[in-house]
Amino acid sequence: MFAKALAERGHHIEIVTGFPNYPAGKTYPGYRVEYYKREIIDGITVHRVPLYPSHNNSSVGRILNYLTFMASAALFSAFRARRFDVVYCYPPITGGLAAIFATLLSRRPFLIDIQDLWPDSVVKSGMAGTRKMEKILALMCDFVYRRAAGIVAQSKGIKTRLIERDVQPDKISVVYNWADERAAAPAGLADLSSYGFDNKFNIVYGGNLGRVQGLEVMVRAAHFARRKVPHLQLLLIGDGIESDSLKQLVQQLGAENVRIAPGVPRRMIGDIFAAADVLAMHLWSDPLFRITIPQKTQFYMAMGKPILIGVEGEAADFVTQAGAGVAVPSDNVQAMADAMIRLSLMPKELLTDMGRRGHEAYWRIFSFSTAIAETESTLQKAIQDIRGNAA
Numbered sequence: 001m002f003a004k005a006l007a008e009r010g011h012h013i014e015i016v017t018g019f020p021n022y023p024a025g026k027t028y029p030g031y032r033v034e035y036y037k038r039e040i041i042d043g044i045t046v047h048r049v050p051l052y053p054s055h056n057n058s059s060v061g062r063i064l065n066y067l068t069f070m071a072s073a074a075l076f077s078a079f080r081a082r083r084f085d086v087v088y089c090y091p092p093i094t095g096g097l098a099a100i101f102a103t104l105l106s107r108r109p110f111l112i113d114i115q116d117l118w119p120d121s122v123v124k125s126g127m128a129g130t131r132k133m134e135k136i137l138a139l140m141c142d143f144v145y146r147r148a149a150g151i152v153a154q155s156k157g158i159k160t161r162l163i164e165r166d167v168q169p170d171k172i173s174v175v176y177n178w179a180d181e182r183a184a185a186p187a188g189l190a191d192l193s194s195y196g197f198d199n200k201f202n203i204v205y206g207g208n209l210g211r212v213q214g215l216e217v218m219v220r221a222a223h224f225a226r227r228k229v230p231h232l233q234l235l236l237i238g239d240g241i242e243s244d245s246l247k248q249l250v251q252q253l254g255a256e257n258v259r260i261a262p263g264v265p266r267r268m269i270g271d272i273f274a275a276a277d278v279l280a281m282h283l284w285s286d287p288l289f290r291i292t293i294p295q296k297t298q299f300y301m302a303m304g305k306p307i308l309i310g311v312e313g314e315a316a317d318f319v320t321q322a323g324a325g326v327a328v329p330s331d332n333v334q335a336m337a338d339a340m341i342r343l344s345l346m347p348k349e350l351l352t353d354m355g356r357r358g359h360e361a362y363w364r365i366f367s368f369s370t371a372i373a374e375t376e377s378t379l380q381k382a383i384q385d386i387r388g389n390a391a
Contacts, residue, residue, distance in 0.1 A: 001180060004042045005372045014045045014084075016077050018069045021053035024239050025061070036076075049076050070094040077102035084108060085383045086149075093118045093137075096144035109149035109382040114158055115177075120288045141165075149382040152375065157291025157314050173378045177295045178368040179302035183266045190264060190271035197275050200233040201344040203308065204276035206269055207296055209240030209260075214284045214331060216249055217310060221336035223255035229344045232257060234280075237272060239263045273303045277351065278325075278343050282310035285330035289313065298366045304359035306351045308339055318365070324358030 003013045019037070020028040027033060037048040049072035054061030073095065081087060081102045087110035089099040099110040118141050142165070145151060151172045153159040159172045195202075203222065209215060215236060222234035236246065239262060250258045264272065273279055279300040283289045290313025297315045300307045307325030309316050316327035326343060328335040343351070 001368070002372070002375075003044045005368070006376065007044060009372075009376060011376075012084075014047065014080070016047045016049060016073050016080075018051035018072070019048050019053065021051075021065075025054045025065075027053050047076060049073055066092055066094040070098045074098035074101040078105070081108050082106040086111065086379050088379065089113065091115045093141050093144055096148065097140065100144065100147050109385070110147075111150040111152060111378065111382055112144060112148045113152045113154075114162070115154050116292065117158060117161060117288060145171075149385060150378055152378060155291055155293045155314050161291055173374065175371050175374045175378070176366050177293065177298055178366050178371045179295070179299040179362065180266060181302060181368055183270050184273075184299055184302035186271045186274040187267060188271065190268035192271065192275055195235055195259060195261065195272070195275075196233065200231050201229065201278075202233050202235060202276045203278045203280050203340060203343075204235045204237065204273060205280045205282075206237045206263075206273060207281075209236060209238045209243045209246060211242055212284050212286075212289075213240075213242070214282050214310075215242065215246055217331060217333050217336055218280060218282055219246060219249050219255060219258050220253065220333045221340055222258050223253045224333065224337040225340040225344070226255075226257045228341050230257075232340060232344050234258045234340075235261065235272075235276075237261045237263060237269075270303070273300075273305060276305055278308050278340075279303060279305045280308040280310070282336070283330060285312065289330070293318070298362060301358040301362035301366065304355040306343060306354035307358060308336075308343060310336055318361070319358070322357050322361035324354055324361060 003015055007013045019031050019033050033050050033053065035050055039046040039048065049069070051069035051072060052061070052064040054065040074097070077087070077098065078101060085108065087099050087103055087108060089095045089110055089112045091113060096112045099112065103110050118137055145162070145165070145167050148171070151162065151167065152175050153162060153172055154175070154177050156174055159174050162172055163169050205215065205218060207213070218234060218236070222232065225232050234257060236259070243260065247260050250260065281294060281296045281300070283294065289311060293315045294311065297309070297318060301319070301322070301324055307319050309319050309325060309327045310330050310332070312330055319325045320327050326339045328339045
């Protein structure tokens with residue numbers, strides 16, 4: 001979507017990426033790791049280079065995943081970077097190291113997109129050994145930030161934190177993430193019969209069932225809320241490393257009103273979200289997450305549904321200031337349960353108004369057309385700056 005929009009604006013785009021393996025850490029059906037694979041997707045040339053597929057609790061596996069892609073992308077791109085005016089690097093930060101190597105001889109500028117602050121987010125992942133690597137990762141990040149012609153931050157909070165780390169303010173642009181606007185609408189493709197939505201007040205979470213999401217809070221809250229609202233149901237739909245643990249928790253609690261279902265293709269998720277009464281999200285309580293805006297925020301707002309957000313900071317501010325939902329403190333089962341009960345007892349008209357206000361705020365603040373125009377401007381500035389320095 002991002003690359004296609006830039007191409008439609010007249011730019012020649014090629015993508016270097018790995019073989020798809022997120023979030024389960026296994027290559028997608030129809031793919032296997034090879035030395036190289038070229039594809040054409042939506043008219044864009046996609047170069048797939050080898051990596052070690054991994055996305056589990058193993059810190060060794062995750063390191064191998066990052067390093068193998070970094071090496072493959074660096075070597076492949078080094079022979080192609082001269083053909084382009086600028087390299088745009090999407091996280092993780094190891095991709096920035098690949099971009100440095102690829103642009104070293106070509107003297108082309110590169111920009112790096114910061115979605116999660118390293119090393120903070122790596123340490124907070126809880127994987128074994130990450131604290132020992134914190135100083136090394138911090139040095140790596142500082143090196144990439146110094147060499148980058150520009151940095152795109154996904155929130156104002158991230159920009160502030162980067163400035164605190166001595167990154168030049170004029171190098172940083174804030175470009176909010178957007179939703180997949182086509183997916184954020186019902187398409188009539190999903191079979192909803194297996195989710196038991198009928199005659200229930202349905203609270204739905206869709207996405208990664210990972211550790212930092214802290215979804216056990218939502219499970220416990222829904223189990224507690226059922227005592228006062230017997231028809232309340234929580235659906236967690238997705239895949240991730242905490243999927244089995246969450247299923248075990250549901251069994252231990254006897255939480256009959258909690259369903260956990262595997263992820264579905266993106267083209268179908270709009271149908272499921274549209275059938276929900278409330279869309280919910282949660283993240284661990286941590287200073288890092290207070291300056292991060294989970295992409296779910298934009299997607300939920302674009303869906304036009306009321307939002308229950310257990311995330312503190314910038315993301316919660318957008319939801320509450322828009323009047324699009326209810327925010328509760330992270331890691332607080334009682335507050336989450338109370339909010340579930342309160343939303344379930346609201347008149348339908350109030351819920352509809354919440355969704356409408358969120359939808360309007362999405363188009364006012366986060367729309368894809370706004371983001372792509374701001375990104376294009378940032379890319380052009382980097383090109384002009386490097387050309388001006390060369391002259």
